[in-house]
Amino acid sequence: MSQPAVLQLRQELRKCFQSLKENQTVWKGVLEECTPLVSSLRNLAEQLRALKSVEIANTPLCTFPNLPERLQHKLLNAVDTVLGELSEKVDALGSVRDSVSKQVSAVFQMYEQNSDSLPISTCVARSALSPSIADMLEWLQDAERFYRIQYIQRRNLLQQLKPDDLALIETVTKTWTSLYSHKGEEQISGALLQVSFFMESD
Amino acid sequence: MDDATTPGRKGNLTGSARKVKDNAADWHNLILKWERLSDEGSSIATKIVNFRLSKDRSVKDPEVMMEGQISSAAPEERRAYHSNPELEEECTKLQNIVDKMAHILSKMEKMVSSEKGICELETFQYGENGRPTPLFHTWSTKQFAEVSSGLYEAYKQELALKSTILQEVAHTTNPDLCMVYLSCWLYQPYIQDNTKLLLESLLMETGYRAV
DSSP: HHHHHHHHHHHHHHHHHHHHHHHHHHHHHHHHHHHHHHHHHHHHHHHHHHHHSSSSGGGGGGSSSTHHHHHHHHHEEEEEEEEHHHHHHHHHHHHHHHHHHHHHHHHHHHHHTGGSSSOHHHHOOOOOOOOHHHHHHHHHHHHHHHHHHHHHHHHHHHHHHOTTHHHHHHHHHHHHHHOOOOOHHHHHHHOOOOOOOHHHHO | OOOSSTOOOOOOOOOOHHHHHHHHHHHHHHHHHHHHHHHHHHHHHHHHHHHHHHHHHHHHHHHHHTTOOOOOOOHHHHHHHOOOOHHHHHHHHHHHHHHHHHHHHHHHHHHHHHHHHHHHHHHHHHHTTOOOOSSSOOOOOOHHHHHHHHHHHHHHHHHHHHHHHHHGGGHHHHHHHHHHHHHHHHOOOOOOOHHHHHHHHHHHHTTOOOO
């Protein structure tokens, strides 16, 4: 009985890594698209701060009626637009998370259902071409956790924002950049490298 | 003249309707041109500000160091401070942009006065209440004149703002004020959303946009 279960599980693992690979590309792309948005958000916050710190009445602009209010209105509108776009991007990150979670939990479910016919020795066995089932399951779980936590952190960050709180916008844009985890991304790429032969084999 | 009262029949508009419709198209084109110039000017203004700010920094730094070292660096910096052909060139470019915008504004002004003229003509032809049926869909001729002058006022104020920025931007050392100049230039505070709405309604009324 054990042979078909192992084959089936390995097939499912292959599928899961394939989808992880695709999702990783999507994730990276979405994060890249966020970079200009975050920097324009920071820039807008700077403009709003400059506007607040300048006494328009003491400048050559003093003759223009309601200038600070009008400019502020325009800048806040722009902040709104950027936040809207950013929130769409975070939604896209959310669907990457969903897709990875779904795939990974399907693999685990299959593993649990067949755990009787998958002795430890089979699970930890590895070869030159294929990492062990246990390792692969662990990598998948790590990847799933990485996307889950990254998504929640970024979503929370955006939810904290209020357009009239300049200091907050400035901190949030900094935090956004610092959330980027080189290590986390590397780990996923590393896992994908390690399974590359496994994915090509049948 | 009756043809003119039928909306949607292109090509055979005459008289006031022809003029009003042409003006609407001109509004659209002039505003597009304006936006292009404004974008172009925005990047030039940013360059000017960066010049100013970085120059300030580079002039201040050697001055701090000058106490220890007397020699070569300082005079060079001085010269850079007194005349900077690159900065001047950018200022000239910005001046050109503002001049072009002023030209656009003068065209806008002509349209406003021509529409005022059309209104006066109608008062003369039909009396105080104007023509019995609208030129296009629903607007009275007076409304066209009002929209035109509303748009004109917004752009007039904006040009005044941009001219002020042009005069001041290269002479300001306060980085915050520089930033405010740049945001004013870019975000055009006197062109509000309702300005765009006015333009769109004008285009819709005259049949350029589908209702």
